[in-house]
Amino acid sequence: MKSELFQTSAVIIPEPEVEEFTWNFMISPRSKIQKNIEAVTFGGFTFNGLQFKTGFLADTDHTWGMSLYSNQVNAFMALPRRDLHHRYSVHDSQLQLISKDEVKALHKLTFQRDENAAAPRMLWSTFWINDDRSWNDSIDKMRIIFRIGRESTGRCLYSMVSQRVAFQNKAILETAKNIDCKDFYLSEDLSDVVLVCKGQKFPAHKFLLSCRSSVFDRMFRVSMKEVAEGRVVIEDMEPQVLEEMLRFMYCGHISTLEEFCIDLFQAADKYDIEPLKILCENEMTNRVSPENAIEMYMTAELHDAKLLKEKAFEVIRLNKKQVFNDRNTFKMFSSQFPDIAFDLFSSFQ
Numbered sequence: 039m040k041s042e043l044f045q046t047s048a049v050i051i052p053e054p055e056v057e058e059f060t061w062n063f064m065i066s067p068r069s070k071i072q073k074n075i076e077a078v079t080f081g082g083f084t085f086n087g088l089q090f091k092t093g094f095l096a097d098t099d100h101t102w103g104m105s106l107y108s109n110q111v112n113a114f115m116a117l118p119r120r121d122l123h124h125r126y127s128v129h130d131s132q133l134q135l136i137s138k139d140e141v142k143a144l145h146k147l148t149f150q151r152d153e154n155a156a157a158p159r160m161l162w163s164t165f166w167i168n169d170d171r172s173w174n175d176s177i178d179k180m181r182i183i184f185r186i187g188r189e190s191t192g193r194c195l196y197s198m199v200s201q202r203v204a205f206q207n208k209a210i211l212e213t214a215k216n217i218d219c220k221d222f223y224l225s226e227d228l229s230d231v232v233l234v235c236k237g238q239k240f241p242a243h244k245f246l247l248s249c250r251s252s253v254f255d256r257m258f259r260v261s262m263k264e265v266a267e268g269r270v271v272i273e274d275m276e277p278q279v280l281e282e283m284l285r286f287m288y289c290g291h292i293s294t295l296e297e298f299c300i301d302l303f304q305a306a307d308k309y310d311i312e313p314l315k316i317l318c319e320n321e322m323t324n325r326v327s328p329e330n331a332i333e334m335y336m337t338a339e340l341h342d343a344k345l346l347k348e349k350a351f352e353v354i355r356l357n358k359k360q361v362f363n364d365r366n367t368f369k370m371f372s373s374q375f376p377d378i379a380f381d382l383f384s385s386f387q
Contacts, residue, residue: 052190056129059090059184063104067175072108082107094188098126099159099320099345104182109168113147113182116159127151128162129185135172136179143172147182159345219246223288224281231258231268233284238277240284250287252310275305286314295321300337307341315343323349328357332371 063085065071075082086103090096098118105112111133117126128149135143145166152161222228222243229241247254257270272280278294279301286292292302295318303318305311323346326334331353338347354361362368 054187054189055094056185056187057093057095059093059095059186061088061090061182061184063106063180063182065106065178065180068108068173068177069175071106075108093186095186098124099323100126101159102184106180109173110165111180112163112165113149114161114163115149115184115186116161117186119160123190125189126160127187127189129187131164131185132183133166134181134183135177136181137176138178141181142177143170145172219243220289222246223285231270233270233272233280235272235275235277235280240277240280242284246288250311254309274308275301279305283309283311283314286317287311292317299325303337303343304341315341319343319346322346326350326353328353328360331357331361332367336371 071083083106084103085105086101088102088104089100090102100115100117102113102115115128117128118124128151131147131149133145133147134141135145147164147166149162149164152163224240226241229243231242231244231247233240233242244254244258248258249255275283279298282292282294282298282302283305286302292298292314295302299318299321303315303322306315306318322334322337322343326346326349331350334346335350335354337343338350362371
């Protein structure tokens, strides 16, 4: 009997998940809140900058808030517009009105998405009006239960033979960006190019580099010296940084992100490795402080990192005396980035 050999590829689509996140607010009687608003506050009570420390949101850059008025409750949730492997959404959620630990009323909260594409985060908002008067003086607690959806990106799995055959197929090249090739990391097996960095050599594979980086893709597709020699000299980064960049391209993770975060961010921007740039930008955003806010803002401006720029700007705005603790610091900063300095100075008013 004649046997046939088949090569099999797969498309893996994970199931979307929805998780609930709960927050309680202890409140005074509604009539007392109303009198205070009318006599003193002239507005409402707003809770900003809230973050959940449990579930998948614990590791997600998010923030949310609630505003309490005399007869209305507003809520918003800001979730990442982009992520390495996920897309987020706010499903129908719930507002509970509670008296002495007993739930007295349930109200559905339907969130609407703000389509402002320029914002670094996707903003979801809703409001509830006390038309049925279920919020009365007996209510001593409000509970918001968010239902947050997280959908993972699909993955295409190939065999190495299939990858090499498909090298000239642009469509397959685009979908192959999620290939797991950790077994070929720094391996000479099937290597057809060597990256040379300050005397150190790193065996690599043109196909994989092209899948991960549009810069390498263009380099290998045109008649350049690197194509003919199978040797690419990289002079603008340290060998350890190049090694970590290759680790991410082949294995999908970094072993020492904390040590090389800024260097990897700059390398990812230069070689157009968007997932690595996002990973580093998220890490840098979490590190912003008054001591490094100027450096982070300048880095974000030079490399078009909107999320990092927003965070650094906010830290500078809120800590301007600590950040610009002498005239020379501000003079140096404003001389290098006059437009940015003008924006910052304007925000101080």
